[in-house]
Amino acid sequence: xxxxxITLAAAAIAMLGAVLWRAELVMALPFLVTxxxxxxxxxxxxxxxxxxxxxxLVIPLFAAVVSGRRRLRxxxxxxxxxALLAMNVAAxxxxxxxxxxxxxxxxxxxxxxVIYVLVVNFIETRAEMSRAFTRCxxxxxxxxxIGLFAFTLASAGLNVGGAEVSRSAAxxxxxxxxxxxxxxxxxxxxxxxxxxxxxxxxMLVAGPHLPAGTPHPRLLRVAAxxxxxxxxxxxxxxxxxxTMVGVACVxxxxxxxxxxxxxxVLKPVAVGAAIALLLLLLPGTAxxxxxxxxxxxxxxxxxxxxxxxxTSALALQQTLxxxxxxxxxxxxxxxxxxxxDFSQFDGWRxxxxxxxxxxxLHDTGVIGLACWGGLIWSIISRGVxxxxxxxxSEPEIAARTLAMTSAVTxxxxxxxxxxxxxxxxxxxxxxxxxxxxxxxxxPARDQAPATEPRxxxxxxxxxxxxxx
Numbered sequence: 001x002x003x004x005x006i007t008l009a010a011a012a013i014a015m016l017g018a019v020l021w022r023a024e025l026v027m028a029l030p031f032l033v034t035x036x037x038x039x040x041x042x043x044x045x046x047x048x049x050x051x052x053x054x055x056x057l058v059i060p061l062f063a064a065v066v067s068g069r070r071r072l073r074x075x076x077x078x079x080x081x082x083a084l085l086a087m088n089v090a091a092x093x094x095x096x097x098x099x100x101x102x103x104x105x106x107x108x109x110x111x112x113x114v115i116y117v118l119v120v121n122f123i124e125t126r127a128e129m130s131r132a133f134t135r136c137x138x139x140x141x142x143x144x145x146i147g148l149f150a151f152t153l154a155s156a157g158l159n160v161g162g163a164e165v166s167r168s169a170a171x172x173x174x175x176x177x178x179x180x181x182x183x184x185x186x187x188x189x190x191x192x193x194x195x196x197x198x199x200x201x202x203m204l205v206a207g208p209h210l211p212a213g214t215p216h217p218r219l220l221r222v223a224a225x226x227x228x229x230x231x232x233x234x235x236x237x238x239x240x241x242x243t244m245v246g247v248a249c250v251x252x253x254x255x256x257x258x259x260x261x262x263x264x265v266l267k268p269v270a271v272g273a274a275i276a277l278l279l280l281l282l283p284g285t286a287x288x289x290x291x292x293x294x295x296x297x298x299x300x301x302x303x304x305x306x307x308x309x310x311t312s313a314l315a316l317q318q319t320l321x322x323x324x325x326x327x328x329x330x331x332x333x334x335x336x337x338x339x340x341d342f343s344q345f346d347g348w349r350x351x352x353x354x355x356x357x358x359x360x361l362h363d364t365g366v367i368g369l370a371c372w373g374g375l376i377w378s379i380i381s382r383g384v385x386x387x388x389x390x391x392x393s394e395p396e397i398a399a400r401t402l403a404m405t406s407a408v409t410x411x412x413x414x415x416x417x418x419x420x421x422x423x424x425x426x427x428x429x430x431x432x433x434x435x436x437x438x439x440x441x442x443p444a445r446d447q448a449p450a451t452e453p454r455x456x457x458x459x460x461x462x463x464x465x466x467x468x
Contacts, residue, residue, distance in 0.1 A: 203399055
C-alpha cells in the first residue's frame with residue numbers, strides 16, 4: 001500500500017513537472033533516448049527513461065489540444081504511425097497466442113512512437129529546431145564517447161559494462177561483440193553512431209555553401225570523429241553498410257541541391273577508409289574479429305548470416321498462418337516456445353526477428369507491411385522535397401534536412417538486421433527531420449504561435465515561427 005502511494009505521488013509530481021517545464025524536458029529528449037539500455041523497474045515492469053518522459057509529455061499536449069490553445073500538428077507520417085499501431089493492436093487481439101504480452105508490447109511501441117508526435121508538435125520555431133539539432137549532436141558525442149571508454153576499459157580488463165569483449169563472444173558468437181555504451185547492444189549502438197556520422201558528414205560537406213557564421217563546425221567535426229570510431233567498434237556490418245548508403249545519399253542530394261563536387265565527398269571518405277584499413281592491423285581479439293567482420297561483410301555463409309536466415313525462415317513459416325493480419329506484436333518468441341514461458345529459456349533474447357520489414361509482415365501481415373512502406377515513403381520523400389524547396393531560400397535548414405534525411409536512410413538500412421524502431425532515438429531523429437520539413441511550408445519569418453504568448457525577438461528582429 002505504501003509503495004503504491006509513493007508511486008502515485010511520484011507520478012503526480014512528474015506530471016506537474018511535464019506541464020511546468022515542458023520546453024526544457026522536450027530539449028532533454030535527445031539525451032534521454034540514448035539511454036535505452038538503462039531501464040527502471042516500476043511495479044515489476046521495466047521502462048526506459050525516454051518512454052516515461054514521453055508518456056508524461058503527452059499530458060500537456062493533450063490538455064492544450066482539448067482546451068483549444070493549440071491545434072495538433074499532424075502529417076502523413078503521423079497517420080501512418082497511427083495505422084501501424086492500430087494494426088498491431090488488432091492483430092494482437094485476433095491472433096496473438098499471448099494477448100496480454102502483445103498488448104504490453106503495443107504500449108511499448110506507442111511510448112516510443114509518440115516521441116515523433118511530441119517532437120513535431122513541440123519543436124516549431126526555427127530557433128527551437130536549431131537548438132534541438134545542437135542537442136542531438138551533443139547527445140551523439142556523449143553517447144559515442146561513453147561507448148569508446150567502455151570498450152577501452154573492458155579491453156584493458158576493467159569491465160564496467162557498456163562493451164562485450166570476451167573471446168567467447170568473438171569466437172563462438174555467444175553474445176554480440178563490441179561497444180554499446182548506454183544502449184541495449186552493439187547493433188543498436190552501431191546504427192546510432194552510423195546515422196550521426198552521416199548527419200555530421202552531410203553538414204560538413206555542405207559547409208562552404210552555407211552562410212558565413214553558420215554554427216557548429218567544430219562540434220560537427222568532433223561528432224563525426226567519435227561517431228566514426230563508435231561505428232567501427234560496434235563491429236556491426238549492417239551499420240557499416242547503412243553508413244555507406246547514407247554517404248551516397250549525401251552525395252546525390254548534395255550534388256542536386258548545393259552543387260557539391262564529388263571530390264569534397266570522396267576525400268574524407270578515402271581518409272576514413274585508410275584509417276579503417278590501418279585498424280585491421282590491431283592485435284588481439286578485437287583485431288581478429290574486425291578482420292573477420294570485414295572479410296565476411298556480405299558473406300551469406302557466415303555463422304551470424306546462417307542464424308539470421310534460419311530465423312527468417314521460421315518467421316516466414318509462421319507468417320503463412322496469418323498472412324493478412326499477422327500474428328500480433330512480438331509473437332515470434334511465444335510461438336517458438338509453444339505456450340511455455342520463453343523468458344526461462346537459455347538465450348531467449350536471441351528469439352527475435354532481426355529485420356523490421358519481416359517483423360512487420362510477421363506481426364501485422366501484408367497490411368502492416370504496406371503501412372511500413374507508406375511510412376518510409378512519407379519520411380524520405382518529404383525530406384527530399386523539403387531539401388529542394390529550402391536550398392535557395394534557407395540553405396542552413398536545407399543542409400540540416402539533407403543531413404537528417406541521409407541519416408534516416410542509414411537507419412533504414414542498418415535496421416534490416418535489428419529491430420531498433422521500438423526504441424526512441426530513431427523517432428527523435430525522424431521527428432526533428434519532419435519539423436524541418438514543416439519549415440518548407442511555413443513563413444520564413446519566425447513568429448510565435450498565434451494561440452500562445454509571443455516570445456522575445458531574436459537577433460535581427462526575427463520572432464519564432466507560427467505552427468503550421
